[in-house]
Amino acid sequence: MRALLVDDERLALELLQQLLENRIGGVTVIGSFTNPMQALESVRELQPDIIFLDIHMPGIDGLKLGDLMQESLPSAKIVFVTGYDQYAVDAFELNALDYILKPPHLKRLMKTLERFRESRPKVLETGVGEPLLCCFNQLQYLPDGRMPQALKWRTGKAQELFAFMLHHRDSILDKEALIEMFWPELETSRALQYLYTTVYQIRQTLKHSGIDQIRIVSGSFESGYRLTTGNLKLDTEEWKKRILELGTPSMLNAVNYEFALDLYKGDYLSEYGYVWAEQEREHLRGLWLRTARMLNDFYEQHRLTAEAIRLNLRIQQRFPYDEECSLGLMKLYRELGDPEGIREQYRQLGSRIEGELESRISAKVRTWYEEWERSGG
Known part of the structure; x- marks a missing residue:
């Protein structure tokens, strides 16, 4: 992924570049500008996939600069980075990919890159x-x-x-x-x-x-x-x-x-x-x-519960009869304190295993669920 960064604060640029290239990876910063007009002049030549753009800059409003950049390179996705949340509505009216507050946090930045990935055609x-x-x-x-x-x-x-x-x-x-x-x-x-x-x-x-x-x-x-x-x-x-x-x-x-x-x-x-x-x-x-299970193990070890749930739901969509996945989701919902999520997972699993396969839920899953119910749900 090729990224271009624009911010009138040099330290903010360095922090964002470090997060993208060293903490997350898979991103190459091909341009880093404190001068917004130089960035605008370079955007078509550099052909970035994604542009991280500060909104509050001297000389030109970041929203206006984003509009000009989209005209110059429609294929690039714009992410606005700012210390002020009052611009969010205007930013999304420009069809921005995302809007994040300073200083950017690692998890939030990962979600932005995930949104970028989902916006792209799924072609190898x-x-x-x-x-x-x-x-x-x-x-x-x-x-x-x-x-x-x-x-x-x-x-x-x-x-x-x-x-x-x-x-x-x-x-x-x-x-x-x-x-x-x-x-x-x-x-x-x-x-x-x-x-x-x-x-x-x-x-x-x-x-x-x-x-x-x-x-x-x-x-x-x-x-x-x-x-x-x-x-x-x-x-x-x-x-x-x-x-x-x-x-x-x-x-x-x-x-x-x-x-x-x-x-x-x-x-x-x-x-x-x-x-x-x-x-x-x-x-x-x-x-x-x-x-997928390797990544899920990593998410669970680092207590990234929301990411683990999302990933397990993807696994379940592709492997609907996988009881380990259903059990994993029930345990994750328990961490979130979501008893209805647990019961719904168990009900869906029973419908698939007993209704469609005419079999029985495994003793391992039944035992876990029954013990959870006895503990007060």
């Missing part, structure tokens, strides 16, 4: 203009790394064969094995003709979509096909790399954890329900869940 960043092939939820192509487009397949069989080849990219897939999988009911000669036709349709779709990085070549002695992706990146692979590079959760990288979790836009090829993709689908789901 691979670099400016780099194309990306999406496999979360459904197959899509991002030619410029920004705007996804659906691939137009001649037949559902062509779509699945391409997805299967992509799943096994860089490996030679035997033609006989492909026939057995996709056309088991046909005679070999006729099935081969269907295979050749479908491969041709895939190549045509890739050509018409402008995807020239992907190649489907015949294997040794033309016994099979091998699909290669060249320098084209897959969102699932890039997401896994990002997750594995996160390190241990801390105040410095909690925002990076949250952003990485946001980038998981749906299960692997889930819209199609391909059985052969189930192992990878479960692998990625499990990786998301383990990452």
Whole structure:
């Protein structure tokens, strides 16, 4: 995230920069200005993602400066920082991302960055203009790394064969094995003709979509096909790399954890329900869940109860039958002194486990809840 800071007080700038770069992380301050007019002149050249702007400055009103900056660079988000709360309404009339009081506190600043992250399109960043092939939820192509487009397949069989080849990219897939999988009911000669036709349709779709990085070549002695992706990146692979590079959760990288979790836009090829993709689908789901639980443990250890509740609700949305998550939420609501929250969680869990799965809530969860009720709720 590229940030530009504007404040007529040098010490205020240094404090904000230290919080953003050293305490939170994931933010690069590309410009720091005490002169508001110099900042305005530089904003288009520097192209910041987010601008932290003091409202009360000599020479020009910060609200007016924010208006001019939005005209100059509409894509940048404005955050007003001031010691006076009387400007809040005017600030939000300018469509500001946020409004925070001086001196900025770490937790409050983290919420601002979270709001920034939520305001951005949930597209994996691979670099400016780099194309990306999406496999979360459904197959899509991002030619410029920004705007996804659906691939137009001649037949559902062509779509699945391409997805299967992509799943096994860089490996030679035997033609006989492909026939057995996709056309088991046909005679070999006729099935081969269907295979050749479908491969041709895939190549045509890739050509018409402008995807020239992907190649489907015949294997040794033309016994099979091998699909290669060249320098084209897959969102699932890039997401896994990002997750594995996160390190241990801390105040410095909690925002990076949250952003990485946001980038998981749906299960692997889930819209199609391909059985052969189930192992990878479960692998990625499990990786998301383990990452979310690591961050939750960090939140709970540091008594960030509101953040932990919000995160557990996200986990529950993706894993509605996870009893550990429901139990965790009940314990968090107990910390907040919210008995109705506890009862609602238990009721919802019972509805899902007993009503939908026709099973029983585990003894562990039942025992905890019953002991809590006996203690007076």
